[in-house]
Amino acid sequence: MDASPDPDLEAFRKTVRDFLHQTITPDIRAQAQRQAGIAAEPALGIWWLKELHKKGWAAPAWPKEYGGTGWDAARRHIFEEECVRAGAPTLWVSGHQLLGPVVMQFGTQAQKDFFLPRILNGEHYWSQGFSEPGSGSDLASLSTQAVLDGDHYIVNGGKIWTSHAHWSNWIFLLVRTAKPANKREGITFLVAPTDTPGITVQPIVSMSGEHETNQVFLDNVRIPVTNRIGDEGLGWAIAKYLLEFERAGSYAAQAQASLDEARIAAKSPDPVTGERQWDDPQFRRDFADAQLRVTAQSWMEKRVVSAISSGQNVGDAIASILKLRGSECQQAAQEVSVAALGPLGMADQRAALKPGSNEAAIGTPSAIRPTAKYLNGRAASIYGGSNEIQRNILFRFISAGQVP
């Protein structure tokens, strides 16, 4: 056991930092500060993706042959950490984090040649059409139908919670092509441009007032068979493969950023008395509790990253553990960052929460984001497999004797 920094990795960290220092200007940072959703709006996000593409860093997790960086898990983690620290816009992940690996694993050569470069350069902006009104946690019960008609599928049904669908030009879909007794069979993975006739996107506004997600209606949508990824009936296996990429990810850096904001806010003295919230034992205890959650998560991430980088099999349970503790520590940190604002945290800042918005903050600029982030952050324990479902999954590993 040894926690001393690896010189190669530290050199890599410095390269990343230098690049971020040049690219993430104070103006970009300020714009990114005005984003409180899961990811930055495309106006900002696609700009960032293109900058990364120029540098060859658009797809940190992809192998080199497909235009990725070929970085190992340790480097990817450092890259993510540094992006958060630099205040870079949060990238929308459906294309390079979710669909990309699926196409590499299950796609035809033609599909790889067509889709992968267009994900990399930001030309295709993807949304994920998995959940349905009747099928959330029980995703396998999905009922959107696809019937083969010559060389097309005719798709009828609908999706919900399709985030960024109103901005995306492509969507990937899980559809039902057969109704066998086992509902996990008979699911197929299709992709379609969102301007295909019969696709209608309707906004869902979140409680913080943002429009980030949608309901998508599919009405006699014709999708060519060539836009099927993998064989008919392979959809569930593909979805499971994809969800592993959705559940992974680093939470600690994001959560730490919220705590760092909270610390700064709490240290500013009352102009009348000079007292600081930071010196309030009650606040400090809440802060410390959140900090310990984040620190534990950070070391868990280090352990996992190190094991993966050295080629060890970390086991599937770890994805659930990371997601559970990650979302929990993030929510705790966000809660503290709202508390640090005191009454100011109760202002609705949505007018200022737009990229490029010049709308002044209510109170101080540092008050723009934490509350909306906290409100949106409640979704982190719901999406990507809810925390209740993750605990069910974790127990399956426990009862099978695979954990601990």
Added chain:
Amino acid sequence: MNFDLSEEQVMLGRSVAAYLEKHWDQDRLSNGGTAARRALWQGIAADLGLLSVMVPEGLGGMGGGMIDAMVVAQELGRHLALDSFVPTAVYAGTLFKTADATQALESVGTGKMIVALAHTEPGQLSGARKVGTRVENGQLTGTKIMVAGAPLATHFIVSAQEDEQQTFSLFLLSADTTGITRSDFTMIDGQPASELRFEDVAVGAETRLGAIGAGADLHLHAADMATIAHTAEAVGMMETLIRTTAAYITGRQQFGQPLSAFQALQHRMADMVLYLEDARSLLYMALLTDPADTRAFERAVTGMKVKAAEALRFVSQQAVQLHGGMGITSELMVGHFFKRAMTVNENYGGPGFYRKRYEASLD
């Protein structure tokens, strides 16, 4: 011992509920903004005379006490309605009573006066006994932020420093007084609010509530009374959240069975009820503690607030969680309750401030 409401109090609760069911719905709450709130306020003041619950009969009021206020606030909480009731009827009502501001008390009772508290300032910590707003040569100057309900208010209660050495004084100013500039915004619970700037606003001695420097104590007592009413509101909110969530998980099917069949969710809902009942017990304790016994009263109110805030936080977070994706939308009531839960908890200094006071009261 008897924890039952009187017949009149039960009737009062029913009439408030009936009125709200008819005149207040979520759509007006989300989209109606200030206009809808003003309309409901007029209705409630004129039709039900609710604002006079705590005004003595001699001044044309209903002559009730905190229990009546609790009954009303709890109904308002159940329906997520009318956020100016507690600040006006209970906070200002208590303040005016304590400071012998009889005329003001009368106007509260008739619904003519709607009050907003202008106390918070940029960077101010909760429990502050000194403020940056100052009165010099009879002129008040300063900035107040997060003034909840200000765009609806006819009057502001303003904290200001008259003397370097002392704690602040309180002033009652008409909202249209020369020298007051308002810039409006909305709070996360949909309440209209403002930042207020006071520039050389003339304040005569007749606008002061109580003595010079007495404001901090007057405020704390009125805030404690208002906190009891807000806890009643919180209890009402939790009741609705729990009922709505139980109905939701019973009605929604996943994995071929209702969500309510999953034991993890049953236990979660059981915990929500446990939190609610803790809060209700401590609400009754605070209600039934004599405010004249200042030590016992402070311990009761602050202890109640600590547990009630914990309860409201847990119940509202879990209500959202158990609704899945639907919980985080602005379509369902549960998201609106969630945001109101945050502002109710933050009122008058937030849970951390009350916990410190509770811990100190154990000494």
